[in-house]
Amino acid sequence: MRILILLLAILAPTLSQEVNCPTGWTGNQITGSCFLLVKESLDWETARRKCESIGNGAVLATIHTSQDNKFVKDILAKESSIPFAAWMGGTDFYNAGKWMWTDGTAVSCFTDWDKGQPSGIYDNKTEDCLAWWKGFSWNWNDVKCTAKLSSVCMIPVNKCGNGWTEDPVSRTCYKILDDKNDWETAKKSCASLNAELASIRTYQEYMFVRDFLNPSDEQNFWLDGNVAKDGSWVGVPMAPQYL
Known part of the structure; x- marks a missing residue:
């Protein structure tokens, strides 16, 4: 057996911890996670691969806490060059209705879906990938995976x-x-x-x-x-x- x-x-990191992130990344002092905003417009799969190609354990952002979610939303709200939305690492492409993070965990412990989301389909197009959506005050929205959006990479704490x-x-x-x-x-x-x-x-x-x-x-x-x-x-x- x-x-x-x-x-x-x-244990969870303390509020006063020092975060050492690579150059160009922004560290969340509460959780210890590091984030990088990628302004280039990419589809979800390309955005995922781009984050992982950076190294240092980087992934397309997987958001498990309200602290990390608020931290990223504050970054996006201050960035006027992001017109519509930004990808994060969640999808139900492989099992419709079962949202999973790219780290293999379920999108369940913390969520920030906007009202009526995830809708599953829009304009007859299936929506299987997860993004922060500007028109929803940067709350979560499901989007067709082929859409070209900015994205947020993350180096999680382990x-x-x-x-x-x-x-x-x-x-x-x-x-x-x-x-x-x-x-x-x-x-x-x-x-x-x-x-x-x-x-x-x-x-x-x-x-x-x-x-x-x-x-x-x-x-x-x-x-x-x-x-x-x-x-x-x-x-x-x-x-x-x-x-």
Whole structure:
């Protein structure tokens, strides 16, 4: 049985942290993320590739927090040369109605859709890509992916280290170990890494872990928690029906 490990030592960054971004990028002092406005008019896929070609882990912006969303909207509001909209890294092209970020997580923990959005279609054209829209006060709008727009690149913060995956909302770190062990041995394996078996505290964490494990993967994974003598669950802070 494969093991899911949760490292609890990674916390959200403080308000006073210093952000070191590459030259030309703007850093959000609250979240630690770096942003770059690309004024060139590109379709969504070209914009995605352009951001990733920059290096330093840059991606077409994936917005998981209200702080990063407001930060970018403030940048766009001050930039008069952006006529219509700016791409971010969300799409439902591969599964209509299921919006996903390019980092593989669902567009669900935080959203800023304008009223009536996403509409799915406009002027008989399917709208499968996500953008900040000037006419909606820079709220989110779904747009046809072939539209030529400006875009926002982002270097997200990941303090987890190699081999770990960070939940950008809770700032906790996850890792899968392929060793097949019983539950007690799994806990000891986690402890040897200064970590714990995963303990799901919120619905948002549950959604992130579910997407991280890949719903198509038929293998099972240990979580923290066991049953006490009185039948109650120990170490399971979230309702067991979600797990």
